Amino acid sequence: MINESTHIANQKLPLQGAGGLVVLGAGESGVGAAYLAQQQGYDVFVSDFGAIATDYKKQLQDWKIPFEEKQHTEEKILSAVEVIKSPGIPEKAPIVKKLKEKGIPVISEIEFAGRYTNAKIIGVTGSNGKTTTTSLTYHILKSAGLNVGLAGNIGKSFAYQVATEKYDYYVLELSSFMLDDMYEFKVDIAILLNITPDHLDRYDYKMDNYVASKFRVTQNQTANDYFIFCADDPETIKGMQSREFTAQMLPFSIEKTIETGAYLDNDNIVINIHQQHFQMSITELALQGKHNVYNSMASGIVAKVLELRNETIRESMGDFKNIEHRLESVGKISGISFINDSKATNVNSTWYALESMTSDVILIMGGVDKGNDYTMLNELVRQKVKAIVCLGRDNDRIHKAFEHDVDTIIDTVSAEQAVQAAYHMATKGDTVLLSPACASFDLFKNYEDRGNQFKQAVKEL
Structure with a gap:
């Protein structure tokens, strides 16, 4: 994902004593980030304003990473050179405000972990269907024999996997909260499924702020990258009108014919990308319902961008088991x-x-x-x-x-x-x-x- 020179330039030198790296929040993403930071030679401190779950506490203790719970020691946190913030902590949190006032960089675990991997990144965002589409895309890639990890808002944290695995690809479910704290991170294949009002309490109840957050999935993309989006989603199309995109655009639709991308022809999903053609009846899909046709199209486009065999895609889309807690x-x-x-x-x-x-x-x-x-x-x-x-x-x-x-x-x-x-x-x-x-x-x-x-x-x- 990042060429070697960029990778080295972005890599921070180990930080000793005061002024190390602080991780706010000791959930899945925070603990994974702390482990990767320690592995990279940082002086790490983890701080959680709430109680830390027993499993995560044990991991921190086993790795000898110093931490605190039920408080934020401001002196320690405000002496950091960089802070990794868990996505659940809002910008309005007093400690985050103080960090911003002092000009201390606050980033996401995804941003941090991205510095230490050259894997190709497939990033999935949207108000609805993220987990299903991320899981289905992962299932197709894994079934095709690719060396692929699944992370983001799902499964083991991206940072922990970067520290412990050597995947060639990652499929990441990216929430708006994660995207908000991503700056240099680049997604090679970005999927934006849809935008509908959600989490507006975190965005000053302004839809434009939430929309801007979702479009961050395309930031830093180049002409070699891909942006997959729903041509039927009004908020997405409206948001695109005021933005410029460098990546190759691949829309999907069930309402109109798409020349390069995916569309519905009678009851068949049709995908056409650079001489790559795929067709499958929606009756054969494991996931039924209109919204899942969209999800399957998005995943299918990724598979064709990566030039996977049609037989593999068809089998994977037909035998996929939906995730727990989703219908x-x-x-x-x-x-x-x-x-x-x-x-x-x-x-x-x-x-x-x-x-x-x-x-x-x-x-x-x-x-x-x-x-x-x-x-x-x-x-x-x-x-x-x-x-x-x-x-x-x-x-x-x-x-x-x-x-x-x-x-x-x-x-x-x-x-x-x-x-x-x-x-x-x-x-x-x-x-x-x-x-x-x-x-x-x-x-x-x-x-x-x-x-x-x-x-x-x-x-x-």
């Missing part, structure tokens, strides 16, 4: 289907989930509202939802948004309560769908914890 079938009880879509942390994800439902739905939703606009769900809720079970501490906005669309909206404060309530309201042939449209932090550690508690509650019915 995951949990099973049937008394003829009622239970689906775990806990990863749907924004309104658009819930829209996709409802759109793919073919039976009547009892919808479990709610949590930490990130300034959500629920109006896009009203029509689908009227058509498909029999009742809403709120799972969250503050459900007022959900009640107000849907009081005219469904007869029953009830409040619960645990996965067990929500599942019990939904089960009693459902009849044979219905689907109980957990698709929250909200973050999980009011009642759960994260969306995985929420999904796992939902699955456990279903098992106990």
Whole structure:
């Protein structure tokens, strides 16, 4: 990804004593970054304002990396020459503001790790479908026999893998929070799936700020790189009008014919890139539903850019198993289907989930509202939802948004309560769908914890 001279120029010399490298946040990305920094000869210190999970604490102790938890010692942090910030820490955090005031560079783990690998980077961003598309792309590349790693917002941290593996390719799921702290990092093949309002609380409730964050995936690209984007997504197209791109453009669409890129011809995905041609019926795709046609197109374009065999792509797209917590079938009880879509942390994800439902739905939703606009769900809720079970501490906005669309909206404060309530309201042939449209932090550690508690509650019915 980076030629050798750049690689050496970017590589910082080991820093001893005061003024080393500080890592803020000791989750997956922070601990991985600390390990890579130590391996590269830095004097590292890790600081977490909250409690550090036992597993991560043990890793830091085993590696003899100094750390603190439940506090930020400003004297130590503000003497750093560079700070790696975990994506969950907002710019508004007091310690981050102080670092910026002092002019101390604050970067992401992805930015840092990128200095120490020459692998080709495939970076996937978008408001919805990132994890699915990243996982599918990885699956296709791995099935084709490429030496490929999977990282970013998914799996083991990029920094840890750079420290311990020697991959030729990485497929990275890149959230807007990660992109915000990336400056020199370059993505060789960038995918922007879509842009819909999400995390606006982190962007001063300004859509333009969020859009700008997403387009950072294309920064530093050259004429040898590729930018894959959805030609049907209005915010993407609008955002492109005021920006210039150096990379080769590869759009995908299900609404119109695309000469170089991907499109839908009747029920066939067609991909054409530089004499590379691929075609596959959407009925053969492992992932069904309109949104997954888009996801499959994006992954398929990457495969053709890398000139993988059509047979491999077809097989991989046909046998891919979807990720946990994304429209995951949990099973049937008394003829009622239970689906775990806990990863749907924004309104658009819930829209996709409802759109793919073919039976009547009892919808479990709610949590930490990130300034959500629920109006896009009203029509689908009227058509498909029999009742809403709120799972969250503050459900007022959900009640107000849907009081005219469904007869029953009830409040619960645990996965067990929500599942019990939904089960009693459902009849044979219905689907109980957990698709929250909200973050999980009011009642759960994260969306995985929420999904796992939902699955456990279903098992106990």
